Structures are given as C-alpha cells and as structure tokens.
Amino acid sequence: MSVETIPSAPLKVRPMSHRRREIRRAFRSMVQAKWPLLALFVLLLVVFAGIFGPWISPLDPNRQDIMMRLADPLTEGRRNAFFLLGTDGLGRDVLSRLLYGARISLLVGVCAIMVGGTIGVVAGLVAGYFGGWIDDVIMRLGDIQLAFPFILLAIMFLVILGPGVMNIIIVLGVGQWVTYARIVRAQTLSLREKEYVEAARALGDSTFLIIFRTILPNIIAPLTVIASFNVASVILSEASLSFLGLGVPPSVPTWGAMLADSRDQLMANKWWLAFFPGIAIVLTVLSFNILGDWLRDFLDPVSRPWPNSPTKEQEQ
Amino acid sequence: MWTFILRRLLQSAIVIIGVTLITFTALQMSGDPTYLYVSERATAEEIQRTREALGFDRPLPEQYLTFLGNLLQGDFGNSLSYKRPAIEAVMDALPATLELTIFAMMLAIIVAIPLGVVASLNRGSATDGSVMTMAMLGQSIPSFWLGIMMIMFFGLQLRILPISGHVPFIMPLIQGDFVRAFTNLPQTLYYLIMPGFAVAFYSISRNARLVRSSMLEVLGQDFVRTARSKGISERAVVIHHALRNAWLPVVTMIGLEFGFLIGGVVVVEIVFSWPGLGRLVFNAINQRDIPVVQAAVVVLAMVFIALNLIVDLIYARIDPRVKL
Numbered sequence: 196m197s198v199e200t201i202p203s204a205p206l207k208v209r210p211m212s213h214r215r216r217e218i219r220r221a222f223r224s225m226v227q228a229k230w231p232l233l234a235l236f237v238l239l240l241v242v243f244a245g246i247f248g249p250w251i252s253p254l255d256p257n258r259q260d261i262m263m264r265l266a267d268p269l270t271e272g273r274r275n276a277f278f279l280l281g282t283d284g285l286g287r288d289v290l291s292r293l294l295y296g297a298r299i300s301l302l303v304g305v306c307a308i309m310v311g312g313t314i315g316v317v318a319g320l321v322a323g324y325f326g327g328w329i330d331d332v333i334m335r336l337g338d339i340q341l342a343f344p345f346i347l348l349a350i351m352f353l354v355i356l357g358p359g360v361m362n363i364i365i366v367l368g369v370g371q372w373v374t375y376a377r378i379v380r381a382q383t384l385s386l387r388e389k390e391y392v393e394a395a396r397a398l399g400d401s402t403f404l405i406i407f408r409t410i411l412p413n414i415i416a417p418l419t420v421i422a423s424f425n426v427a428s429v430i431l432s433e434a435s436l437s438f439l440g441l442g443v444p445p446s447v448p449t450w451g452a453m454l455a456d457s458r459d460q461l462m463a464n465k466w467w468l469a470f471f472p473g474i475a476i477v478l479t480v481l482s483f484n485i486l487g488d489w490l491r492d493f494l495d496p497v498s499r500p501w502p503n504s505p506t507k508e509q510e511q
Numbered sequence: 512m513w514t515f516i517l518r519r520l521l522q523s524a525i526v527i528i529g530v531t532l533i534t535f536t537a538l539q540m541s542g543d544p545t546y547l548y549v550s551e552r553a554t555a556e557e558i559q560r561t562r563e564a565l566g567f568d569r570p571l572p573e574q575y576l577t578f579l580g581n582l583l584q585g586d587f588g589n590s591l592s593y594k595r596p597a598i599e600a601v602m603d604a605l606p607a608t609l610e611l612t613i614f615a616m617m618l619a620i621i622v623a624i625p626l627g628v629v630a631s632l633n634r635g636s637a638t639d640g641s642v643m644t645m646a647m648l649g650q651s652i653p654s655f656w657l658g659i660m661m662i663m664f665f666g667l668q669l670r671i672l673p674i675s676g677h678v679p680f681i682m683p684l685i686q687g688d689f690v691r692a693f694t695n696l697p698q699t700l701y702y703l704i705m706p707g708f709a710v711a712f713y714s715i716s717r718n719a720r721l722v723r724s725s726m727l728e729v730l731g732q733d734f735v736r737t738a739r740s741k742g743i744s745e746r747a748v749v750i751h752h753a754l755r756n757a758w759l760p761v762v763t764m765i766g767l768e769f770g771f772l773i774g775g776v777v778v779v780e781i782v783f784s785w786p787g788l789g790r791l792v793f794n795a796i797n798q799r800d801i802p803v804v805q806a807a808v809v810v811l812a813m814v815f816i817a818l819n820l821i822v823d824l825i826y827a828r829i830d831p832r833v834k835l
Contacts, residue, residue: 339529344815346774347808348533354796354804355537434653435778439793454656466663473656481651
C-alpha cells in the first residue's frame, strides 16, 4: 500500500473579510444571471441622469420655442439646438425633460420607501416584541389599510393637500408601511426567543437596545428584497398620480406629467411624446423588479427561477 | 356559512368606518375645510355662513358623527361644479366603471391561468422563458402608457379597434331593458377590448407568475405522483389533481390584486375617455370638487370590499377544507 503524497502547493488564498466575500459572491451570481447586471447598469444610468441632469441635459427643460413646436426627433433647431428626441407641444426639448424627470422618479421612489420602511419597521418591531394589545392594534390597522386600494386614498389626500414632492412622498410612503410591518413582526416573533436575545436581556440591556441593536440587524436582509420591489411600484404610482395632475407643480418635468401632456397630441400621431417617457418608466421599474427578483433568489437559495442558474439540475 | 358572511360583513363595516375616518381626517388636515367649499373671492361673511351651514364650527367629534350619519344616507353634499348631489354623479358613472373592472378581472384570470399552467409544465423551455419575460415586463408597464401605445398602434395605425367610446350594458340592465342590454353586449365587449387589456395586463402578469409557482409546487407533491402512477392521463392529472390544488393560493392573491386593478381603472379611463368614475374623479380633481372625489373614493372602496367578499365566498366553494 502506497501513500501518495501530493506536494502541497503554497497556499495563496488571501484571507478575505466576510463582507468582501459576500460582495464578491453577489457579483459573481449577478454576472451568471446576466439580466440583473444589465438592470444594475440601467439603474446606474438613471441615477446618473437624476444627479447630473442639470449639467448633462442639452437644453433648459422649460425653455419654450414656439417656432420649434412638435419637432420630430433628430431635428436641428435654431442656435445650435439639436432635438435628439424631438420637442413637445410648447417646443420644449423632450430629451432634457426626460433627464430632469429621472430625478423626481428616483427621489419619490427612494424617499417614500424610507418613510414607509421606517414606519413599518418600527411598527413591526414593536408589535412583534411586545405582542398583546399593541400587536393587535397595529396589525388590525394594517389590515384595514390593505383592505382598501391605496391609490384612492392617495388621490384624496393629494387633492386636499395639494400637489408637491413632499406631499407625494409622505402619502406614498405611508401607503407602504404595512408590508414592512408584517414581515418585521413575523421575524421579530421568532427572534425574540433566540438565545442571543435572551443573553442580551440577561446582561441587562434596555428594551430599546435589544430591539434596535440585537434584533433589527438580523432582519435587514429580507427587507432589501421588498424595498426593491417597492421602489418599482412606488415609481409606477408616482407616474399615475402625476398623470392625474396630482404630482408636482407643472414647472417640474416628470415622466408621468409628460405622458399626461402627450395626450393632447395623441390624435396628431406625435408618437415620441408618449413613447420616450413611457420607455423611461418601464426600463426603470423593470430594472428594480429584476434586481428584486435576483436579490430574493440570492438571499434565499432554495428557489432559483433564473433559467441558467447552477442548482437547476440538482433540483430535478 | 351565514356566520361567515356576517363576520365578513362586520369586518367590512369596520374597514368602511376606517375609510371614513381617514376621509374625514384628510379634510381636517387642509387647515380650515371651509375654504375648500367657497370660491376664492368669497367675502369673510360668506365664508362664515358656509362654515356654519356645513357645520365646520362645531366640535370635531360631533362633526365626524354628522359626517358619518350623512354618509350612511349617501349624502356627500352637493357637487361644487355640477350643482347636484355628488352621490348622483358618482352613481351615474359607476356602471361604466363596473363594466371595465369586471371585464378586466375576468381577463386577468382567464388569460393568466393557462399561461401559468403551460409555463409550469414546460419549465425551463423557451415557452416558459417567454411567458416569464412577458410577466416581468407586464409588472413594469404603467397601465395608462400601455393604453396610449395601444391606441396609437391598434387604433390609429391599424385602425382595427375603437380608440374611445362606450356602449352601456349594465345601465340598461338596471333599468330593466334586457333586450337593449343584450343587443348591446357584442358592441360593449368590442369597445372594452383595449381599455380592458390595458387595465388587466399588470394583473395578468402577476397572476401568471403566481399560477406557475403554485403549479410547480403542487406538481412535485406525492399525490400527483400517485395519480400519474395510477396511469391517469397527463391531461387529467394536470386539470383534476394539480390545478385544483394549485389555484387556491391564486384565488386569495387575486382578491388582493383587485386593489391594483382598481387603481389602474381610474387612470386608464382617462386615456380612453371612458365615462366612469375615473374620469369623474379626474375632472373633479381639476375643479377641486371635494364632495365628488370623496363620494367616488368611498363608493369605489365599497365596490372593492364587495368584490373581495365574493372572492372569499368562491374560495370557500372551491376549497372543501375551508368551512364557512
């Protein structure tokens, strides 16, 4: 019997921190699934437009040029103006308005989620940790809200409060809290009895500290998945509300309001007025949805619907 | 059965009270609600008179009870722009909205179930891929934009579908004119195709994904394998064994889905100039006609709750494990 000894190669594996390893794993999984990478790229473009819109847009989005009304895409205007995506009924440059519009969509989407997420997480933590009547009251309130199409309430509040970015963020944010509260509550209920929470309690940590330092960090991951789907649906809602004229003041270009304006030119077959803002909404929302899907599968490896994911053969 | 219905009705009542409380709060949040009801050039005396007439000078709890009492009688006050009770304007517009909503709901179910089933049976194939891609896209397209694009393509370019217009079906039905209702029906459906599809596309996508994942779960279970091993045809296994169980979670979700659908109806109506509640609300928004907006919101909420109740009853009917 011979013992084969393999000459041991010098270990070249550098020790990597847990976080860096996770990020690397995430990136690899993203490349493998392809679509999420593309979605990330699209979102980075939208974020870029949102932040740098005023510097990169070719013209002032509110500059009217009555001579250049409804110019086709790729039209050359006066004074070196070039309308890549055409102009609208008031002679404003569609591309510039599109770039400015990214800002409102992202701002409303992200801020509303922060508002709703904060309310929901706190409500869910409190309901789950304390239980009893507090739990009952919070969760029944949530039931009532879910039993009702929220967009209707949003319409009513905005009609009364008047349009404005701040109002729309608050209204749409409040509309989202229940989803977070439900998930956080369920997670808190199960974590409450875990040994390390009990240890913290035995060490004499205050309730506040236990809830926010011991429990909260352990339930962040599933929340990111919901948040990314939620940003998508909030952006859609914002577009609907802007379309109804309930969004922001008319001087601020938004994608939804551009679509509302395009209705006046619908019969004239000025397709670019409706097509480009719509595509902008679809691409942004689609990217958030794709990322959300990917993130869910990444965090929960049991279900993997991506066609070329490695575990598919193993499942069958 | 009856206790279930009673309990659900009670729950609905609580929800409706919640809705009215929110409606009331919204009004109070505007500062002094009197200003919503008077013109901009009203004198101080006129404002004071309106305030007293509408009871806005009373204590808040009393105001709320009065508001609730009026509401139970369907009294939302007079529309500020039509000079007639707001509830009448809403009730006139309701049938058209119901037609669109119910048609879209049926589309959302009838189209989504076969799509989801076919995708689940061909998991990983090109069919599956295209259904899932479509579903992903459908969840990202604003319904009103889809409507605009469909008008441009099918209405203005190909000229095969009407871009606006509405042939009433429910209205003659209510008036007892059954002959007219049913002679109208083909035309009604013809005019419903585009707005209905624009509203339903989002729900079709969500439901198709749901049916697919629900089917995949059921298809892997023991009783399906048993059924197959008994030699039952694949078709029967899918329809009688798998689908029967797979669509229970779907029915629950479909109930919640209606909320999105109603939101879609409101905006799509505007695109197609559909003479329903959405268009009424839109015009009321522009004229700041608060009573009409309130009446429309509360009535739509009730429609939503009623439809959800119906879904629950159907659920109990198809799942023998649920005892009412």
